[in-house]
Amino acid sequence: MTEIRHIVFDIGKVLLHYDPSLPFSRLIPDAAERQWFFDNVCTSDWNVEQDRGRTWEEAEGLLLVQHPSHAENIRNFRRHWHEMIPHAYDDSVALMEALIDGGRDVTMLTNFASDTFREAQERFTFLKRPRGVTVSGDIKLIKPDRAIYDHHVKSFGLQPAATLFIDDSQKNVDGAKDAGWQAVLFTDAATLRSDLAERGIEA
Structure with missing residues (x-):
């Protein structure tokens, strides 16, 4: 397994609670x-x-x-x-920020409307901390389409095999794997911490 050099977070139901x-x-x-x-x-x-x-x-x-x-x-x-979007998942946010503070390359890849994402960024300023973000509404591509993963790789200079994607949707995790990424299904922050540790990533 290639060493992880890039970590990519989904947002909804990973960092932010969402319930219509x-x-x-x-x-x-x-x-x-x-x-x-x-x-x-x-x-x-x-x-x-x-x-x-x-x-x-x-x-x-x-x-x-x-x-x-x-x-x-x-x-x-x-x-x-x-x-x-009433609140963030504080334990997930703390984990992401610890990775950033530890020098890890962290970006985000999200299915989100353009205007509501900017609204969320102003309410939850930790969304401005990663190196960057690909917002589906901005580029008119959505997960799990292969094109959005390739777009993210090109935009941020990632090596797919050295990239770990974190998403709460199995089909999006599978889409990342089909694009040559490593990926894990998010269920909670404690499990994610264990998934990272298995790959030699401490946070």
């Missing part, structure tokens, strides 16, 4: 009605296109035509987005 149901538990109190809304209106497939670079204006416009009776809650998705 948080504001909607208040906005749509009935659980069955709320689930229907997420299954049929503001779906995961709809939301991921903002990660791919579609504007919120366009995204909302599409749904307003299809579901005019849900106009207010369609707009509420972006309007209350900040409530979906």
Whole structure:
């Protein structure tokens, strides 16, 4: 196994908590009605296109035509987005910052809409500490597409075999491996610390 020289973090559910149901538990109190809304209106497939670079204006416009009776809650998705990211995972953040402070080369690769990522950076300033970040919404590519991993490698001068990727999604981990990276599935900071130690990385 090639020695790790570059460490790449995902952000959502690795460094930041993300849960769209948080504001909607208040906005749509009935659980069955709320689930229907997420299954049929503001779906995961709809939301991921903002990660791919579609504007919120366009995204909302599409749904307003299809579901005019849900106009207010369609707009509420972006309007209350900040409530979906209530806090960071302090133990994961501490681990990432320890790697940076220890001289490790740390970057981030995330599926994130451009505008909401900049909002998150201002709220959670540790997101400015790594050497850089590839934001899917900026380049209109998303994980696990091979192209986004190759783009990150080229942008930051990484050697794929010497790069360790950390993500909470198995398909994104598999995508990194298919691109020639090493990768681990994130479950919690303690497990990640062990995964790093197995590869000779102390933090």
